[in-house]
Amino acid sequence: MRPPAEERIPRFARAERWVHRATAVLMVVCLVTALALYYPPISQLVGRRRPVAVVHEWCGLLLPVPLLLGLASRALRADLGRLNRFTPRDRVWLRAVLRRSYRRPAGKFNAGQKLYAAWIAGAVLVMLGTGLLMWFTHLAPLVWRTGATFVHDWLAVAVAVVVGGHLYLAARDPEARRGMRTGSVDPLWVAREHPDWDHRAENAAQAQADRNAR
Amino acid sequence: MAPPYPHRCLRNADGRRESLAIRALTWSNRGVSENSGTPVGRRVVLGMLGLGAAAVAAGPYLQRAVDSVTSKDPTGLSDLLPGGGGFRYYSVVGSVPERGPEDYTLTVNGLVDRAVTFRLADLQAMEQTRIVHDVQCVTGWRVAGVPFEGVRLSALLDAAGVQPAATAVRFGCFDGSYSESLTLDQARRDDVLVALRMEDRPVSHEHGGPVRLYVAPMYFYKSAKWLDTVTLTPSVQRGYWEHYGYDVDAWVGRSNGRDDAPTG
Numbered sequence: 001m002r003p004p005a006e007e008r009i010p011r012f013a014r015a016e017r018w019v020h021r022a023t024a025v026l027m028v029v030c031l032v033t034a035l036a037l038y039y040p041p042i043s044q045l046v047g048r049r050r051p052v053a054v055v056h057e058w059c060g061l062l063l064p065v066p067l068l069l070g071l072a073s074r075a076l077r078a079d080l081g082r083l084n085r086f087t088p089r090d091r092v093w094l095r096a097v098l099r100r101s102y103r104r105p106a107g108k109f110n111a112g113q114k115l116y117a118a119w120i121a122g123a124v125l126v127m128l129g130t131g132l133l134m135w136f137t138h139l140a141p142l143v144w145r146t147g148a149t150f151v152h153d154w155l156a157v158a159v160a161v162v163v164g165g166h167l168y169l170a171a172r173d174p175e176a177r178r179g180m181r182t183g184s185v186d187p188l189w190v191a192r193e194h195p196d197w198d199h200r201a202e203n204a205a206q207a208q209a210d211r212n213a214r
Numbered sequence: 215m216a217p218p219y220p221h222r223c224l225r226n227a228d229g230r231r232e233s234l235a236i237r238a239l240t241w242s243n244r245g246v247s248e249n250s251g252t253p254v255g256r257r258v259v260l261g262m263l264g265l266g267a268a269a270v271a272a273g274p275y276l277q278r279a280v281d282s283v284t285s286k287d288p289t290g291l292s293d294l295l296p297g298g299g300g301f302r303y304y305s306v307v308g309s310v311p312e313r314g315p316e317d318y319t320l321t322v323n324g325l326v327d328r329a330v331t332f333r334l335a336d337l338q339a340m341e342q343t344r345i346v347h348d349v350q351c352v353t354g355w356r357v358a359g360v361p362f363e364g365v366r367l368s369a370l371l372d373a374a375g376v377q378p379a380a381t382a383v384r385f386g387c388f389d390g391s392y393s394e395s396l397t398l399d400q401a402r403r404d405d406v407l408v409a410l411r412m413e414d415r416p417v418s419h420e421h422g423g424p425v426r427l428y429v430a431p432m433y434f435y436k437s438a439k440w441l442d443t444v445t446l447t448p449s450v451q452r453g454y455w456e457h458y459g460y461d462v463d464a465w466v467g468r469s470n471g472r473d474d475a476p477t478g
Contacts, residue, residue: 040303044420047305050458084255118255122262130270142471147273149354151266 008184009199011108015073020180022066027163029059034156060131063124074209078202082108083117089196090114108197116166123159127152302355303420306454310389310419310440318424320370320408324384324445327375334424337410340365345405345430348477350466352433356474362428364409368402370444382450385427386443394427394438394453395462398446405430405478408441431478432464 012020033056036046046052070076090111096104097112104110109117133140133148140148170177175189190197269276315334323329344363350356371383376398383401385394400406409417409428417423422439429436435455456462461469466477 038302040301040420043303043305047308047310049304049306080255084253085251086254087251090251090254114255115258118258119262121255122259122266125259126262126266129266133270137471142473143274144270145471146277146354147270150273150277151269155266 007187009187009190010183010203011179011185011199012079012183013073013075014183015070016076016079017180017183019066019070019073019076023063026059026063026066030056030063031156031160031163033059038153057131057135060128064128067121074213075206078206079108083114086111086114105196106194108194108199108202110194116162120159120162120166123155123162126155127159130155300355301349301357301421302351302353305389305439307389307391312419313388313424313440313442315424318442320425320442320444322370322374322444322446324447325377325380326371326446327377330370330374332370334410337365337408337425340369342410343404343407345407345428347405347430348475349434350474350477352435352460352464352470352472360412361414362407362409362430363411363414364407364425364428366404367406367408367427367444368404370408371401371446374446376446379448380446382447384443384445384447384451385438385441385453386445387438387440388442389440392438392440392454393451394436395447395451395456396429396436397450397463400429400463403431408444409437429464431466431476433460433466433470433472435460436464 033052035042036052037043037049037056043049087107089105089107093104093106093111096102130148130152133145134152137145170180173193175186176193179185179189190199318334320332320337321329322332342363343366344361346359346361348356348358349360367383381398383396383398385396387393396406407428407430409426410424411417412421412423412426412428417426422437422441425441427436427438427441435453438453450462452462463469466472467474468476
């Protein structure tokens with residue numbers, strides 16, 4: 001039985017959940033429209049090349065915007081700090097994955113989540129840059145555009161695979177999804193997946209910082 | 215104990231074996247706490263940006279290397295790769311009606327002595343010309359040595375009788391939206407066909423069948439699919455993509471800011 005709501009542990013603030021939702025929708029639209037533009041069987045079903053291209057371009061341009069707006073949230077900034085920093089614990093976690101060991105220490109985020117966050121952030125920036133070179137064809141000389149097209153095409157495949165992995169792992173972990181949907185998680189799940197997360201101290205510090213801001 | 219999945223390892227400070235990749239990622243992060251560890255996230259983001267910029271610079275060479283491999287692929291699997299060989303399907307509308315021998319017609323009208331309508335059988339009965347050239351799309355893909363077969367556009371223009379006031383030709387399509395145009399001089403070239411066959415088969419619906427235009431020396435957007443009207447006009451009217459900035463005179467390698475090898 002799930003514990004009552006007050007025993008659940010706060011994990012994601014409302015701002016973070018909305019940033020995740022908006023980014024997810026934009027990412028999925030980018031990937032689906034990319035498929036309709038470049039994969040012939042889907043192209044034949046969808047057609048409408050011009051409107052599909054316009055939707056793809058604008059969703060791509062907007063992709064970083066939810067995160068940039070979310071920087072106004074203290075909780076989101078704090079989590080970005082946690083995602084950025086690697087500790088010896090993360091080294092142990094990565095080593096455990098390579099050795100198929102189940103002793104995987106993790107704080108609020110494990111090393112895999114940290115790597116995913118950083119990789120996808122970098123990939124989105126590269127996709128944005130190369131996409132702009134392809135969109136505004138007069139920005140740069142032709143050889144740049146050829147190179148940008150090459151990078152945009154291949155990185156798109158990599159992004160699709162990596163986002164697919166993200167969705168696969170989410171599909172296998174209902175409590176992780178509940179955390180992103182409702183904002184709080186089961187203490188037993190935390191003990192199993194994030195045993196070294198000092199949520200009491202971190203959430204208390206968060207609450208104190210929020211009070212000070214007011 | 216040796217790891218069950220072998221990879222290149224070093225011994226770390228504790229004398230344990232450790233993957234090179236992990237050591238590189240977590241370099242210099244000994245003895246730090248949760249919020250003051252190594253900024254690996256920042257390094258990964260900056261690394262992606264650096265790799266992206268390097269790959270843009272190297273892209274043209276890498277693309278050529280990929281092409282040289284995939285062009286020898288007999289399985290056709292490489293068509294699934296980005297930028298791989300083979301045709302891409304482009305349509306500007308949601309769905310295109312199918313037309314066949316019973317209901318397909320091609321009309322030549324506008325500034326002509328007499329408007330003429332051809333059925334598919336009429337076109338098949340005329341002299342056929344076969345041309346084999348590369349196809350080059352303005353978005354980058356190229357298909358080598360594609361045979362097209364059909365009636366020279368100039369023969370259809372002569373059949374209708376072009377009036378002196380006409381200087382250009384506008385092409386209409388039964389998808390309901392697409393259009394293209396050529397100057398009269400371009401339209402009279404002997405490598406401009408009203409194509410009935412492509413790759414030695416009747417032009418399929420996906421490729422713009424039963425009848426499409428084929429303008430050999432120009433980017434492939436000029437070769438309008440699902441052709442059903444040829445209209446002689448007093449001046450060039452821009453086609454569908456040309457309203458969005460594509461060049462009207464779309465010579466391969468000399469337009470649209472591209473330097474592809476000529477096809478015609």
